[in-house]
Amino acid sequence: MKRRYLFGLSAAALIAAGTLPASADDIVVGMSWANYQEERWKIDEAGLKAGLDELGATLVTADAQSSNERQAADIDGLLARGIDALLIVAWDSEAVLPAVERALAEGIPVIAYERQIEHPDLFYVAFDPIEVGRIQARELVRVQPEGDYVLIKGSPTDQYAHYVLTGQKEIIDPLISDGKINVVGEQWTDGWVPDNAQKNMENILTSIGDKVDAVLASNDGTAGGVVAALTSVGLDGIPVSGQDGDIAALNRIALGTQTVTAWKDARDLGRLGARVAVELAKGTAPTDVEGSVIWDVGPKGVPQNAVVLAPVTVTRDNLDVVVDAGWISKEDLCVGVSENLPAACQ
Numbered sequence: 001m002k003r004r005y006l007f008g009l010s011a012a013a014l015i016a017a018g019t020l021p022a023s024a025d026d027i028v029v030g031m032s033w034a035n036y037q038e039e040r041w042k043i044d045e046a047g048l049k050a051g052l053d054e055l056g057a058t059l060v061t062a063d064a065q066s067s068n069e070r071q072a073a074d075i076d077g078l079l080a081r082g083i084d085a086l087l088i089v090a091w092d093s094e095a096v097l098p099a100v101e102r103a104l105a106e107g108i109p110v111i112a113y114e115r116q117i118e119h120p121d122l123f124y125v126a127f128d129p130i131e132v133g134r135i136q137a138r139e140l141v142r143v144q145p146e147g148d149y150v151l152i153k154g155s156p157t158d159q160y161a162h163y164v165l166t167g168q169k170e171i172i173d174p175l176i177s178d179g180k181i182n183v184v185g186e187q188w189t190d191g192w193v194p195d196n197a198q199k200n201m202e203n204i205l206t207s208i209g210d211k212v213d214a215v216l217a218s219n220d221g222t223a224g225g226v227v228a229a230l231t232s233v234g235l236d237g238i239p240v241s242g243q244d245g246d247i248a249a250l251n252r253i254a255l256g257t258q259t260v261t262a263w264k265d266a267r268d269l270g271r272l273g274a275r276v277a278v279e280l281a282k283g284t285a286p287t288d289v290e291g292s293v294i295w296d297v298g299p300k301g302v303p304q305n306a307v308v309l310a311p312v313t314v315t316r317d318n319l320d321v322v323v324d325a326g327w328i329s330k331e332d333l334c335v336g337v338s339e340n341l342p343a344a345c346q
Contacts, residue, residue, distance in 0.1 A: 027057040027085070029277045030078035032071055034091035034115070035191070036063040038221070040244050040266050041089065044114075047270020048087075055278045066191055068095040075099040079106060085277040087113045092157040109280035113273050116159040118298045123286050124306035125273050127264040129160045130297070133167020133218075135313045136241035139260035140214045141171055141181075144239045147213030150204055151186035152197050152226055154218040159298055161188070164218050164243070172216075184208045189222050197225030205233055214239040220249035220261055227257050245314060250328050253316055254337045254345055262311040263322060272307060319344035 029052060033041055045061070052059050060081055064071035071091050076099065078086060086103050088110065090096045096117060103110050104121055111123045140149075149172065154161025175181040185204035189197045197217065205212065210233045217223035223242035230236050236257045242249050245263035252258035279289050286292060286305035295306035314322060319342050322328050334345035 027055075027278055027281045028081070028083045029057055029059050029085045029087065029274070029281070030075075030081070030083035031059060031061045031087045031113070032074050032078060032089065033061060033063045034071065034089045035066045036061075037065075038192070039246055040264075043266040044270045044273075047267035048274050049270070050267070051271035051274025052278070055274060057274070057278050057281075064091050066091055068092050071096055072099040075103060079103055079108065083108065084281040085109045085111065087111045087273050087277055088117065089113050090115045090117050090158075093117045093159050094157070109277070109286075111273060111276055111280070114160060114269065116163075116295075116298060118159070118300045118302040118304070120302055120304055122304055123276055123280060123289070123292075124295055124304055124308075125269065125276055126160070126306070126308055127262075127269060127311045128308045129163030130167040130170075132243045132262040132264075132311050133164040133169075134171055135167075135262040135311060136164070136216055136218070136243065136260060137168040137171035139313065139315060140216060140239045140241055141175065143259060144214040146175070146180040148182050148184045148208070148211055150184060150201070150208075150212050150215045152201060152215060152217045152222050153186065153188045154222065155190060155192045156188040158192070161192075161218055162299065163297075168216050168218075184212060189218070189225075192219060192221055194221045194225040194228075197222035198229050199225075201226045201229035202232070205229060205235075210235065212238065216241050218243065220244045220246035220258075223249055223252070223258050223261075227252060231257070243311065245322060245327060247328055247332055250314070250319065250322060250333055251335055251337075253314065254319060254333050254342050256316070256340065260313060260315050263314040263327075264309070264311050265325065265327065268309060272309065276307065316342040 062074035064074050086108050114126045172181055187200040215226050217226045220242035223240050239259040241260050243262040245261050249261050291307040292305045294303050296303035337345050
């Protein structure tokens with residue numbers, strides 16, 4: 001059964017105060033990006049803008065540039081601009097909580113976007129992170145059902161990374177127990193930074209004498225760092241996972257240096273974020289948002305309303321899916337692919 005929570009001030013209180021927007025035309029939605037320099041957030045923003053434009057609402061944004069202090073200041077700045085709803089991609093889901101509380105105290109609905117912030121009065125929109133991990137591990141196990149595995153995890157301060165790991169472990173733990181898979185190295189990647197992932201992979205390779213059969217990399221950026229490290233020791237082509245569907249990663253799949261990405265059409269998530277923000281700004285109860293479920297599997301077990309989308313498994317066998325969706329051109333997908341062409345490059 002769905003449970004109902006107070007979301008800042010109630011809609012009735014906002015109406016009485018005269019602060020509830022009369023229509024979508026009056027709604028201003030704020031977005032606080034953790035680090036807008038990451039490729040995928042630009043795609044999310046395009047979907048967010050398109051969704052808000054269709055609803056007649058306006059978007060204002062701020063980029064925290066990987067700083068907790070800056071994100072807190074950004075959120076205060078967005079509140080000062082009179083926004084009606086706030087979306088947050090958190091740099092640190094714990095450090096951002098005081099700023100979240102300030103927004104809620106002003107009666108502003110807050111939506112944690114992709115990266116969960118555990119708070120009962122926040123809405124959560126994301127691609128199902130646990131399924132992302134399952135997709136990654138399933139595909140690596142399919143092509144490499146046993147051997148020495150390395151886990152290059154995401155940012156330790158991002159709950160999404162922990163969910164991805166949960167999904168990965170659902171698949172590989174039984175095989176570890178059976179002695180089929182041996183985890184020979186694992187490391188978190190601060191800030192999801194590809195250079196950090198590369199250095200971590202290089203250090204692990206040194207410690208294990210370059211003996212590895214597969215790498216569970218938690219997103220496409222870390223996968224890029226992993227592939228660079230593997231290539232430097234002549235191991236390019238061993239199974240590597242990722243997520244997001246970055247252009248470079250899809251090209252790597254076509255080239256054969258990455259095995260799978262859990263594709264998340266960020267345009268769809270952007271549009272979802274726009275819809276939820278406008279609905280909540282107009283006074284819709286979180287439990288009444290279309291598709292809303294209770295998400296309570298975080299480390300604190302805090303239940304909150306959420307809408308989660310399903311990621312899509314993309315390998316060499318179905319690269320046409322991302323081409324047909326207009327996510328990537330055939331030309332970009334197939335750059336440098338001259339032999340063993342996947343069907344999408346033929």
